[in-house]
Amino acid sequence: MDPAKPTELPERPKEASETISKSRLKKEQKEREKAARKANPKPKESQPKPKKAANETPAPRDPNAMFKIGFLSDVYQEKPLSETVPKIRTRFPPEPNGFLHIGHSKAIAINFGFAKHYGGECILRFDDTNPEGEDERYYNAIRDIVTWLGFTPVRETCASDNFDRLYELAEDLIKRDGAYVCHCTKAEIKAQRGEGEGGQRGGERYACSHRSRPIDESITEFRAMRDGKYKAGEAALRMKQDLEDPNPQMWDLFAWRIMDSEEKQHHRTGGKWKVYPTYDFAHCLCDSIEEISHSLCTTEFELSRVSYEWLCDKLEVYRPMQREYGRLNITGTVLSKRKILQLVKEGHVRDWDDPRLYTLIALRRRGVPPGAILAFVNDLGVTKAVINVQMAKFDQIVRQYLETTVPRLMVVLEPLKVVIDGLPDDHVEMVDVPFSKEPSFGTHNVPFTKTVYIERSDFREVDSPDYFRLAPGKTVGLLRVPYPITATSFDKDPATGTVTCVYAKYEKPEEGAAPKKGKTFIHWVGESSAHNSPLRAEIRIFNPLFKSEDPSAHPGGFLADINPGSEQIYKDACIETGFRDISASAPWPKEEKNAAAGDLATNQHSIRFQGMRVAYFAVDRDSTPEKIVLNQIVSLKDTQGKT
Numbered sequence: 001m002d003p004a005k006p007t008e009l010p011e012r013p014k015e016a017s018e019t020i021s022k023s024r025l026k027k028e029q030k031e032r033e034k035a036a037r038k039a040n041p042k043p044k045e046s047q048p049k050p051k052k053a054a055n056e057t058p059a060p061r062d063p064n065a066m067f068k069i070g071f072l073s074d075v076y077q078e079k080p081l082s083e084t085v086p087k088i089r090t091r092f093p094p095e096p097n098g099f100l101h102i103g104h105s106k107a108i109a110i111n112f113g114f115a116k117h118y119g120g121e122c123i124l125r126f127d128d129t130n131p132e133g134e135d136e137r138y139y140n141a142i143r144d145i146v147t148w149l150g151f152t153p154v155r156e157t158c159a160s161d162n163f164d165r166l167y168e169l170a171e172d173l174i175k176r177d178g179a180y181v182c183h184c185t186k187a188e189i190k191a192q193r194g195e196g197e198g199g200q201r202g203g204e205r206y207a208c209s210h211r212s213r214p215i216d217e218s219i220t221e222f223r224a225m226r227d228g229k230y231k232a233g234e235a236a237l238r239m240k241q242d243l244e245d246p247n248p249q250m251w252d253l254f255a256w257r258i259m260d261s262e263e264k265q266h267h268r269t270g271g272k273w274k275v276y277p278t279y280d281f282a283h284c285l286c287d288s289i290e291e292i293s294h295s296l297c298t299t300e301f302e303l304s305r306v307s308y309e310w311l312c313d314k315l316e317v318y319r320p321m322q323r324e325y326g327r328l329n330i331t332g333t334v335l336s337k338r339k340i341l342q343l344v345k346e347g348h349v350r351d352w353d354d355p356r357l358y359t360l361i362a363l364r365r366r367g368v369p370p371g372a373i374l375a376f377v378n379d380l381g382v383t384k385a386v387i388n389v390q391m392a393k394f395d396q397i398v399r400q401y402l403e404t405t406v407p408r409l410m411v412v413l414e415p416l417k418v419v420i421d422g423l424p425d426d427h428v429e430m431v432d433v434p435f436s437k438e439p440s441f442g443t444h445n446v447p448f449t450k451t452v453y454i455e456r457s458d459f460r461e462v463d464s465p466d467y468f469r470l471a472p473g474k475t476v477g478l479l480r481v482p483y484p485i486t487a488t489s490f491d492k493d494p495a496t497g498t499v500t501c502v503y504a505k506y507e508k509p510e511e512g513a514a515p516k517k518g519k520t521f522i523h524w525v526g527e528s529s530a531h532n533s534p535l536r537a538e539i540r541i542f543n544p545l546f547k548s549e550d551p552s553a554h555p556g557g558f559l560a561d562i563n564p565g566s567e568q569i570y571k572d573a574c575i576e577t578g579f580r581d582i583s584a585s586a587p588w589p590k591e592e593k594n595a596a597a598g599d600l601a602t603n604q605h606s607i608r609f610q611g612m613r614v615a616y617f618a619v620d621r622d623s624t625p626e627k628i629v630l631n632q633i634v635s636l637k638d639t640q641g642k643t
C-alpha cells in the first residue's frame, strides 16, 4: 500500500460550485494566475531577476540542484525508496493533441530527472483518452522532443493500452456502488452542482434521480452505452462521490462518456470504442496499473488529488502519490495550441517550429541547445508557485550556456566592400583565428586578402570623436590581422547615395617605425575564389513576435499585438570559411549527444556558433548544400553597440 500521508483537503475554493471538467479546471487556474499577475505585475517570485550581467560566465550550477533541495527533495522524503517502494517510477503524460512547448520542458525535466536522480525509471505515457484532437504526428513529435532533450523513457505506453482493463474497473466500480449511469443534460448537472442558470455559483447541491438506481440497472445501461444504444450526451457514467464535500472534484465526476467515433476515430483503437474514460477516471488508474511511485503534475490538478485518491481507494487498487508543482509560463508570447494554430494558418509565422515561437520544436529549430533549456528549468527551481518568466531571462541563460560551448566565427550581416590599397591583387595571407577563448577548441586559418567585407554599420562617411570604427582618416584593427587599416576614401552609388566601396591603407610600419594602432577591432571576411571565400548566407535575425508582455490581454486580441519587425532577413550575408570546419565537427555544444556529427539533413540546428560581435547562430532547416540559411539563436546583448 502507498504510505502517502492522508490527504489534506484544500481550502474551500471561492468558486466552490464550479463545473469540473479538466479543461475548466485549467482555465480557472489560468484566470487566477492572470488576476494575480495583474494585481502585482512584477512579483518577486514570478520575475526572477538576472543575477549577473549577461555574457559573464556564472559558476556552473549543479544540474541536479532541483532534486537535491526544495520541493522535489521534500516529495522524495515523503515517500522514499523502502521495502514498500522498491523503485522510483514516474511518468510524463502528454496528450498527443499538439506540439510540446517550453512549459512542458519543466514537466519533462521533473519527471525524467526525478526518476533518474533516484535510480528509477520514467515512462512516456500518451494520455490519449480524447480522440478528437489527437493525431499520429503529435505522438512522433513528442517522442522526438523527449529524445532531443536527452531523456530515454524506460518504455512508451498509451492510456488506450488500458481501455479494456479500465472498462472492467468501471463495471467493478458500479458493482461497489461507486458509479451510476446518468441521463441528465448538461444544464441539469450544473443545477445539481449548485450553479444557477446565469452561471452564479454556490447554490444548494442535490443528487439526481439516477444516483439511486439499482446497481444492476447501471451495469445494463453502461453496457448499452458501450454497445452504441445511446448517442453522445444521452448517457454517461458518473462516479458516486460526495456531494457534501466542499471540493468540486467530489461532485460525481464523469467517469466515462460517449464519443461519436464516426467523426474522428481513435488513432490507435479505431472504431472499437464508443465510450471513452475521462481524465479523472483514467489518469489515476493508469498510474496505478503502471505502478507509478510519484505522480508529479501541475497545480491545476491539486483539487483533483482528492478524486484521484478516492477512486483508487474505492476500487482497492494500488494508490500512487500525486504531488503538484507550479507551471512554467513565459511572458510576451502565446503557448495555447489554438492561438499558435491561428498564427500558422494566417501566415504570421512559417509553421509550428517558427523560431519566434516557444514550442520546443521552434526552440530546437532556432538552435537553442537542449542543455540550455534544462539549465533554464534547473535555474528557476521547482516550487508550488507558478513561474511567469520573461524571455530576457531565458535568453540570458541560453547566452551563458553558448558562451563557453560553441565555436566563434566571423560573419558579416550587411557586407560593405573594402579594398586595401598597397596590397597586391592576388594577396592571400592565411591568418590563424582561434575558434574560442577556450584553447581546447583549436584554431583555423582564414584568407586575408586585398578585398575584404566588413559590416556596413562599421563604417561612417563622416567621423566624430566619439566614434571608434572605420571612417575617412580613422584607423581600425581587423580581428587577428597583423596590422590595422585606415580608411582613405569611398565610392557612392549616385542614384541611391549608398556607399559601395571603401578604400583603405594597410598600416604595415616601415622597419623600425612604431606600429599604428586602431581604437577597436572589427570583424571581416576576405575574398578569395581559391578558398571559396566568402560563403554567402541568408541570415534571419529575430525580435519578439509580440509587442507587449501579455499579448492575450490586448483589447484587439493577441493578433493585434504582433510586432511587425519580429524578423529581419539579411539575404546576402558573408561567412568565413571556418564555417565548413565547424559544420563537419558539429554537434556544438559537444554534449548534444543525439545529434549526428555533420549530418546536415537532420541536425542542422546543432551547427551552432558565435558570430563575433554579432549574435549566436545555428543553421536553419531551410538550408541546402547550395544555400546556407542561419537563424539567430540569441543576441550578444551586452556587446551590441558597445564599440
Ligand SMILES: Nc1ncnc2c1ncn2[C@@H]1O[C@H](COP(=O)(O)OP(=O)(O)OP(=O)(O)O)[C@@H](O)[C@H]1O
Binding pocket: 092, 093, 094, 095, 098, 102, 103, 104, 106, 107, 127, 296, 297, 298, 326, 327, 328, 329, 335, 336, 337
Ligand atoms: N506550462 C507548463 N509548465 C509545467 N508543466 C506543464 C505545463 N504545461 C503542461 N505541463 C505538464 O506536462 C504534462 C503533459 O501535458 P499535456 O500535454 O497533457 O498538457 P496540457 O496542459 O494539455 O498542455 P497545454 O499547455 O498545451 O494545454 C502534464 O503533466 C502537464 O501538467
Ligand SMILES: NC(=O)CC[C@H](N)C(=O)O
Binding pocket: 093, 094, 095, 127, 283, 296, 297, 298, 301
Ligand atoms: N496529471 C497530469 O499530469 C495531467 C496530464 C494530462 N495529460 C493533462 O492534460 O495535462
